[in-house]
Amino acid sequence: MDGKNVEILITSVEMMSVVSRAQVYADVNLQKPREYWDYEAHTIEWGDIDNYHLIRKLGRGKYSEVFEGMDMSKGECVPVKKKKIKREIKILENLRNGVNVISLRDVVKDPMSRTPALIFEYVNNADFKQLYQTLSDYDIRYYMYELLKALDFSHSMGIMHRDVKPHNVMIDHKARKLRLIDWGLAEFYHPEEEYNVRVASRYFKGPELLVDYHYYDYSLDMWSLGCMLASMIFRKEPFFHGHDNYDQLVRIAKVLGTDELHEYMKKYSIDLDPRFNDILGRHSRKRWERFVHSENQHLVSPEALDFLDKVLRYDHQQRLTAKEAMEHPYLFPIREQEKENWAATRGVHSGSATADTGAEPMLYDVRYDATSTSNTSPSVAQITRLKSLVDVCQSKETSFASIPLSFKMLFNWLINHFVKMLTISSIWIDMLASICHCTIRPTCIPLTRDHRDARTFYPDARSSKIEEIQRFRTVLCRTHGTVARFHITVHVARFMQIFQSFHNLYPDEADGFDGKSMIRHLVAQDAQIRTGQLHNNECGIVHRALVVKA
Structure with missing residues (x-):
């Protein structure tokens, strides 16, 4: 009899899962009175x-x-x-x-x-199945940011939502208003407490629920948010489409890999249900780029894939928290626009940064840093922010026709900070702005081959200048087409290196730096890359070629 008791005890210890603890806000409810x-x-x-x-x-x-x-x-x-x-x-x-x-x-x-x-409260909600098909890249980032605000707030109050999905995210698109609803499955988080795994809707269930891990936390909501984002940017609803809870884990494993799943389960001493033996199989991890195609590539950027990669992880403790997610480069343009809106409401600067043309707002505005740095000397913080975006671009083999927002922001930053260093005329500044779809001034030229557009925006310009602009835009149209999609991100790193190196090597020759020569140099390199005359790894920075001696 004693032997049996010992055997039973040993068996129960071997099956006990490792208890995890929330990365943030773990003790919120411990610090609250019981009635809370x-x-x-x-x-x-x-x-x-x-x-x-x-x-x-x-x-x-x-x-x-x-x-x-x-x-x-x-x-x-x-x-x-x-x-x-x-x-x-x-x-x-x-x-x-x-x-x-x-x-x-x-x-x-x-x-x-x-x-x-x-x-x-009443929200004039739009059907997400129809709305999501119309959202732009900027719209998706905006609503993800707004959803993260709600999640971070609830998590800071010690509450897990546990049912994040499109049906529970109401959006009044006309008013740009989002509300997280249906808190019927929400629960107070207490460290080391076991929770019911029969929560969340199937397509948005985190792996921890599907493997019966009861010590989950706020990170469950981040997995669900990641599933939403994946379905929005890849135009695949739902992204993980399982027929039942068992098949749901199989669908996830086909993307994230089975080896990684077993590592997760080993870390937390989780025993996999025997029913998976015949259906799980073995799968290698897929790259997120495999889900990009012609109909969704305008919604996908390196930053988006990096964000997705950091929330859709088996290990719940390795996922971004809501607060960390809000600081990710993917949401940088939203944070900056919010900062500008906040400043505008307090009369910090007059007028609007965005022309009344229905275009997206300017992605980066150095006026916020006007008190801390000059136009010719970028701050360490600014370089660090942009360098993080460049790193994201360099870490991915980008294959999208759309220009990454990091590239747009970098251009915007260069234009504003180096406008006094570069001998670029106002028309060239407008040209660079139009490439990025920024709104530095309302006379931005659309990126098009139509010669008449240039005349419309610059009625007083000489014919030779119009032709020069048109030639430049034609080259850009070809460069940004289907042939040279990857080289755009190469330019991001190259621009950063050029300007940082130039600032260090030629501090006394700023007035002689010709921006047009730089642009021509880069476009020429792109042409060589496309024709096979030059390989990506041969694109060094030729500083002397970019300097025009007085």
Whole structure:
């Protein structure tokens, strides 16, 4: 009998999983009073149900029904959600006024069924299946950033959402407003506590749920966000399309690899369900570039793939946190635009950085650094920010026709910071701006072969100048086409090296640096690369060729 007891004890120890702990906000609920997270003991403050009139049923979930209602006291449309549990009520009350979290307006009780009904703010939501097909690269980055705000806020409040998916991310595209909804599966995080793995929707379940690992944390939400991003930029909804929970893990393994899966399970002492023996197989990790094609390449950039690679990881402790994700280079243009908007509302500078043409906002504006650095001497922080983007570009074998945003930002930075160093006329500055689709001034020339466009934007320019611009644009159109897609990212690193090296080697010859010679030099190198006369690894920086002696 004792022998059997010992055997049972040993077996249980061998099957015990390694307990992990959240990277951030792990002790939030330990520092809160018990009434903050003890929803079972929470007393609900009921509102007056007579204030609301149901109009129509909007939908039905697993645990609730949703109706469109009218707030009779205010004459406003409000969603009304009938629910049988109160955990969501307590969580929504704790998150009230949180950034991009759906606002709980009131809680009333159905007089007949005694079921709680939750009254929310109204969002003019668009069907994501239609909306996602229309979003630009910038739009996707913007809404990812807004979603991360909501997740970081909830995580900082000690709450995991556990059901992040397109259906629960409401977007009013016209108002550029996002709200994270349906907190019915949300839960308070406590370190070393076991949680139910029967949460999240199948296509957005993290690997930890699919292998029955109960010690998960906020990083589960980051996996789900990564699945959303992958489906948006690759135009594949859903990205991991499993037929059941077992097949879901197989679909993930076919992309992330089976060796990596086994390493993850070994690290946390997880035993794989025997049912996977016949269906998992063996798969090598796929490169994200394999999912790029002609219909989605305009949405994909090196930064996007790097971001995706850092959130879609088996090991939940290696995924970016929401806070870290917001600082990733992929979201740099959104952070900078937000900074500009914030400054504009406080009257720091007049006017708008974006012409009223429907174009995307300027991706980088050095006016923020005007107090700390001069136009001819970039700060260490600026170089570091841009260098991180260059590193991302260099680490990927880019094969996209679209110009990476890092390239646009680098151009923008060079234009602004070195405008006094370069002997480039105003028309050339506009040309560079138009290449990047920036909005340094409203006279940016579109990247097109149409000769008439140049005349339209520069009616007073000499014919020779118009022809020069047109020749340059024609070369760029060819360079940015299907033949030389990779060389754009080569230029990113080359530009950084040129300007850093030039600034170090020729500090006294700034006035003699000819920007047009530099452009011609780079375009010539591209032509040599495309014709096979020059290989990428032979593209050295010829400093003396870029300097025009006085």
